[in-house]
Amino acid sequence: xxxxxxxxxxxxxxxxxxxxxxxxxxxxxxxxxxxxxxxxxxxxxxxxxxxxxxxxxxxxxxxxxxxxxxxxxxxxxxxxxxxxxxxxxxxxxxxxxxxxxxxxxxxxxxxxxxxxxxxxxxxxxxxxxxxxxxxxxxxxxxxxxxxxxxxxxxxxxxxxxxxxxxxxxxxxxxxxxxxxxxxxxxxxxxxxxxxxxxxxxxxxxxxxxxxxxxxxxxxxxxxxxxxxxxxxxxxxxxxxxxxxxxxxxxxxxxxxxxxxxxxxxxxxxxxxxxxxxxxxxxxxxxxxxxxxxxxxxxxxxxxxxxxxxxxxxxxxxxxxxxxxxxxxxxxxxxxxxxxxxxxxxxxxxxxxxxxxxxxxxxxxxxxxxxxxxxxxxxxxxxxxxxxxxxxxxxxxxxxxxxxxxxxxxxxxxxxxxxxxxxxxxxxxxxxxxxxxxxxxxxxxxxxxxxxxxxx
Numbered sequence: 001x002x003x004x005x006x007x008x009x010x011x012x013x014x015x016x017x018x019x020x021x022x023x024x025x026x027x028x029x030x031x032x033x034x035x036x037x038x039x040x041x042x043x044x045x046x047x048x049x050x051x052x053x054x055x056x057x058x059x060x061x062x063x064x065x066x067x068x069x070x071x072x073x074x075x076x077x078x079x080x081x082x083x084x085x086x087x088x089x090x091x092x093x094x095x096x097x098x099x100x101x102x103x104x105x106x107x108x109x110x111x112x113x114x115x116x117x118x119x120x121x122x123x124x125x126x127x128x129x130x131x132x133x134x135x136x137x138x139x140x141x142x143x144x145x146x147x148x149x150x151x152x153x154x155x156x157x158x159x160x161x162x163x164x165x166x167x168x169x170x171x172x173x174x175x176x177x178x179x180x181x182x183x184x185x186x187x188x189x190x191x192x193x194x195x196x197x198x199x200x201x202x203x204x205x206x207x208x209x210x211x212x213x214x215x216x217x218x219x220x221x222x223x224x225x226x227x228x229x230x231x232x233x234x235x236x237x238x239x240x241x242x243x244x245x246x247x248x249x250x251x252x253x254x255x256x257x258x259x260x261x262x263x264x265x266x267x268x269x270x271x272x273x274x275x276x277x278x279x280x281x282x283x284x285x286x287x288x289x290x291x292x293x294x295x296x297x298x299x300x301x302x303x304x305x306x307x308x309x310x311x312x313x314x315x316x317x318x319x320x321x322x323x324x325x326x327x328x329x330x331x332x333x334x335x336x337x338x339x340x341x342x343x344x345x346x347x348x349x350x351x352x353x354x355x356x357x358x359x360x361x362x363x364x365x366x367x368x369x370x371x372x373x374x375x376x377x378x379x380x381x382x383x384x385x386x387x388x389x390x391x392x393x394x395x396x397x398x399x400x401x402x403x404x405x406x407x408x409x410x411x412x413x414x415x416x417x418x419x420x421x422x423x424x425x426x427x428x429x430x431x432x433x434x435x436x437x438x439x440x441x442x443x444x445x446x447x448x449x450x451x452x453x454x455x
Contacts, residue, residue: 006199021284030189031287033088036062039121059260060091080432081149086114089281089288093229094118102126103173111138113145120151132157150386156365161215167357169306179209181230185290202234226296238292239267239275255295262286308357315343319373326378333392348372382449396426410454415444
């Protein structure tokens, strides 16, 4: 592929003797990967069900390589939210963040949601993830992925970092800043980005990256950690941002990240040897595209430590009774197991979500979207069914992978009511939930969301 001359000149200066090996990789296709969504299925169970052997991604415990011959994005398990297609190197920033069960985490630049999905599975139902993206056009993909993969512990925001800082305060244990960047590391995966690249791209993004990092100190607890990552090779956007941040914030230190075979040290800038603790990922040294990853720890207060005051959001008792009646008819589950959740209503939509500073900012999604309460009736959401397990369901159709009716359902078609069911019915594949149908007479109307369907 044709790479910009100015880009090549810069890479030759950075890589020196490795430059020729670097250029050669652009004669080959990029590596592709996927992760198992461990919020819904274990890696062992998925591999047993799929019956295919995959090469493991070394730096991600639930990540695997895939070739073009296997089209997992067309497999029913993909539509059941058991996997997420993701570039292998992009799996590493969350692994470096090392989130723990029950932690409160902020994914500040989250869309389309690959890293959000990874974090949400790791922190479990007792954790909480605020997943934000400033661009309204990108939020739709983020919402779709969170709901389709059945994640119940995510609050989705569409706010500027400054607005989140002013609302939440130092609330979070961990923060991921997967910053917008000039995208040089993805040239092989997306050749059109190489054509659009110009020499002034890095400086354009440096200003944006600095504005984002300006707010993170106010959002992080003392002792908490930040991972800053990009998919570019540009030193100004990588080590340069970290060097600038550390000069402004003396209460942070760089944390050594485990380097896997093929990973490189960061570049020394302005005599700052600490920057060598960061990680550079080059496509000629690993099976993946270009990335930069740095981990920072907040070792002492910055003088402005506060957390928002929790506010209770009352939901009408009648709405909860309508929802409870639906649950008694369709599910075998006790929603009281979500002890750290609250019922939250926005317009007609009912959520099982979280307390938050929502007098100042309004979430796009707050935890689990249960459905809508409208004119005395409850209409269940696709998010609700995707979050449940087969054993929770009182009324369900459980298709095998090769069932002809399953394929028609995934395409959004009406299917025959062979089981002679009535009303809302859960549709599953091999014991994993997919979506809703509504049985009326001899047919089952299709409630599988349009944006989720097989094309």
